[in-house]
Every structure is written in C-alpha cells, then in structure tokens.
Amino acid sequence: MEELLIDLYGGQFERELLQEIAAVGVFKNVPADTVLMDFGQYVKSMPLLLKGAIKIMREDQDGDELLLYFLEKGDTCAMTLSCCMGFTKSEIKAVTETDTQLIMVPVQHMESWLGKYKSWRGFVMDSYHDRLMEMLDAIDSIAFMxxxxxxxxxxxxxxxxxxxxxxxxxxxxxxxxxxxxxxxxxxxxxxxxxxxxxxxxxxxxxxx
CATH class of the missing domain: 1.10.10.10 (Winged helix-like DNA-binding domain superfamily/Winged helix DNA-binding domain)
Known part of the structure; x- marks a missing residue:
C-alpha cells in the first residue's frame, strides 16, 4: 500500500506522513455502483481515492437525488472531512462510479496530522477549495444551462x-x-x- 501512496502522493506528502497513512489506513477494492456512504450516516473515516471515481449525491425533501460532483484519483471529499471532524451525520451519498481503490483514514489521525504536517494541511485546504468550485459549477449548471x-x-x-x-x-x-x-x-x-x-x-x- 505504501508504494501506491508514494506513486500518487510522493511529490506532495512528507515521507513520514506517507508511512503513517500506510500504517493506519485501510485499503479497499470496491466495485462500481457500491454505496460508500449514505444520507444520515456518521462518518468515522475519510477516503483517499487511489483509482476509479466516486459520485457525490445530494437529497431533497422528497427523497430525490441530484449529482453534485465526481471524485477522481488523488481526491478526497471535503464534506466527508466536515462530517468526520464535526461528528455530524452525512448530508451526502457517495457511490462508486467505476471499480475503485481507496484508503480509509480514521478521523483521529486526520485531526492530529493537521498540526503535524504542513502538506496535510495544504491538502485539506485544497480539497475544500476544489469541492467548493465543483459545487459552484453544479449550481451554475442548474441555474444557467x-x-x-x-x-x-x-x-x-x-x-x-x-x-x-x-x-x-x-x-x-x-x-x-x-x-x-x-x-x-x-x-x-x-x-x-x-x-x-x-x-x-x-x-x-x-x-x-
């Protein structure tokens, strides 16, 4: 698993951080069309996407769903981060679009790494920014297209x-x-x- 992390994040994360992720993360092979997280669930781990794609859905009052954005290789989900760190229920649904490989990182390590590793802080902030831009793009599509x-x-x-x-x-x-x-x-x-x-x-x- 550490070799996969180095290939994907070797130029971004410190070697010590990569070693910690490999030590505490849980590697998963997930087939397409698998629900990784559903509405109302408590989130205890954050996914690091190594391969494949995940679609993030939102639910309205009638139970209908709307696609917000896709996560691809190297991404994580900012809404998952918020749920993990705030100990709140998920307001999104995550479903694999294709066969997917990912590493699930327990929430307690995510928090400690924010203070320990500059690269992790940058990764989290960039993830928030990227997902916000994708949310705005989804809103623009609905409003203007x-x-x-x-x-x-x-x-x-x-x-x-x-x-x-x-x-x-x-x-x-x-x-x-x-x-x-x-x-x-x-x-x-x-x-x-x-x-x-x-x-x-x-x-x-x-x-x-």
Whole structure:
C-alpha cells in the first residue's frame, strides 16, 4: 500500500506522513455502483481515492437525488472531512462510479496530522477549495444551462472518467443524477442522436 501512496502522493506528502497513512489506513477494492456512504450516516473515516471515481449525491425533501460532483484519483471529499471532524451525520451519498481503490483514514489521525504536517494541511485546504468550485459549477449548471446541455456535460464527464466514449448508464440513472424524469431524458437523448452528437445502443451511449 505504501508504494501506491508514494506513486500518487510522493511529490506532495512528507515521507513520514506517507508511512503513517500506510500504517493506519485501510485499503479497499470496491466495485462500481457500491454505496460508500449514505444520507444520515456518521462518518468515522475519510477516503483517499487511489483509482476509479466516486459520485457525490445530494437529497431533497422528497427523497430525490441530484449529482453534485465526481471524485477522481488523488481526491478526497471535503464534506466527508466536515462530517468526520464535526461528528455530524452525512448530508451526502457517495457511490462508486467505476471499480475503485481507496484508503480509509480514521478521523483521529486526520485531526492530529493537521498540526503535524504542513502538506496535510495544504491538502485539506485544497480539497475544500476544489469541492467548493465543483459545487459552484453544479449550481451554475442548474441555474444557467438548459437540460440538453446538462445531459451532454454529464456524458462528457463520465466519458473522461472512464477514458471511453461509451457511457454505460441507463436513461433512468441519468435522469436520477440530473433530478428529472426518465421520459424527459429519453426524449433529449433521442434529439442528441438525431443531431449526430451521440449514438444510442441497447446497453450504452456513445459520444460522437
């Protein structure tokens, strides 16, 4: 596990910090579509993402979900940090988008490292900033983009994450992530196909 950490964070974290993470962290291989954290749970560990992608969802009063942003290799979740350090229940849901490798760091070590390692403090602050920017981007998309553009943006993000032009999500899954109905998404996808921007298949969508 220490070799994985060095490959990913070797130029960012002190050697002593990498050794501590390897000693106390719990390595996990998690398949796609696995719920890592759900609404209302207490969070006792923070994930360091080594490989794969995780989508972060928010829930409204009716129990419907909205995609906020994706976490990728090298990322962590600022909202997880807040829940851990404040001992509060999670207000987000984290689900693996692809097969994922991560290290779970217990909360008590996270706090002690803030005072012990300058690189860790910087990493935490950068994580807060990055997630805030992604939250603002999600708000801008909802406020200023039409649904057709939001669909294309989501498909492009998923394509970038997987490194493939084939997006293997159902119309229902895309509708849930964008907080709309499957019928509306199916109509938009058909329109995008007619415009030669995507190709629809039985099990996936291809970006053209």
């Amino acid at each position: 039409n649904l057709e553009d939001r669909v294309m943006k989501l498909l492009a993000e998923k394509s970038q994450i997987t490194g493939s032009k084939d997006v293997r999500n159902t119309h229902k899954e895309i509708a849930q992530e964008l907080h709309t109905s499957r019928v509306v998404i199916s109509r938009i996808l058909k329109k995008l196909e007619n415009e030669k921007r995507i190709a629809l298949h039985r099990s996936h969508i291809t970006l053209l």
